[in-house]
Amino acid sequence: MQELSKVKGFYRVTMDELAKEAGVSKRTLYRYFQGKDEIVEATLEKFMTEVAQKMEEMISTQDKPENIFSNMLVILHYVGNYLGNPVILADLRQHYPHYWKKIDDFRLRKGQEIIISRLFLDEENKKYIRDIDLRIVTTAIIAAIQAVANPEFIIRNNLTFEETIRQLLEFFQHGFLKENLDIDK
Numbered sequence: 001m002q003e004l005s006k007v008k009g010f011y012r013v014t015m016d017e018l019a020k021e022a023g024v025s026k027r028t029l030y031r032y033f034q035g036k037d038e039i040v041e042a043t044l045e046k047f048m049t050e051v052a053q054k055m056e057e058m059i060s061t062q063d064k065p066e067n068i069f070s071n072m073l074v075i076l077h078y079v080g081n082y083l084g085n086p087v088i089l090a091d092l093r094q095h096y097p098h099y100w101k102k103i104d105d106f107r108l109r110k111g112q113e114i115i116i117s118r119l120f121l122d123e124e125n126k127k128y129i130r131d132i133d134l135r136i137v138t139t140a141i142i143a144a145i146q147a148v149a150n151p152e153f154i155i156r157n158n159l160t161f162e163e164t165i166r167q168l169l170e171f172f173q174h175g176f177l178k179e180n181l182d183i184d185k
Contacts, residue, residue: 001043002082009091010040044099048106051079055110065128069173076149076169080161089151089161100151111145112138141172 004013004021015036019026033039058071082088083103092100147153148168154161 001039002047005040005043005088005091006082006085007087009087010036010043011091011095040096040099044103047082048103051075052106052110054078066173069169072169076165077162080165083161086155089155093151093155104146104150107149108142108146111142144168144172 001010001013001018001021004017008017013036015026015029018036018039019029022029029039033042054075055072058075083092092103145168149161149165153159154164
């Protein structure tokens with residue numbers, strides 16, 4: 001399903017195409033799944049599991065916040081190559097909003113885990129982090145992710161998932177002011 005959906009989206013893929021892609025009969029497919037909705041859900045669950053594993057592997061090996069952010073970009077690029085596909089985004093928005101909600105809940109939960117445990121509670125990282133209340137920072141980051149890294153915002157503003165995430169991470173790391181402001185000159 002993952003490869004077929006990249007081209008056609010979830011909604012337009014047929015059970016016949018799925019059976020052919022899997023190398024099984026349509027009847028066999030129905031032995032394991034009641035319908036296409038269950039296959040879509042299973043595909044997204046598998047994808048989220050892969051993403052969670054990649055996050056754990058990449059994040060657990062890094063020690064500095066900038067490396068954690070860089071690795072988050074790699075992971076989000078992987079996510080964007082699939083879920084950032086305009087056909088898939090449109091399908092999730094129009095035909096499968098309940099699955100987008102599930103993905104959104106997943107990314108917020110994993111985001112909070114990484115932000116809080118790896119960036120702010122890790123004793124070694126505290127020396128890199130400005131002295132700002134953890135509740136404020138976490139809420140601001142999560143709110144930014146919800147507002148910006150979602151299909152509605154990306155489609156409405158004609159952005160790509162990858163560029164949106166890259167700029168959002170850049171903003172988290174460096175803010176929006178240039179480093180050397182010589183405005184008096």
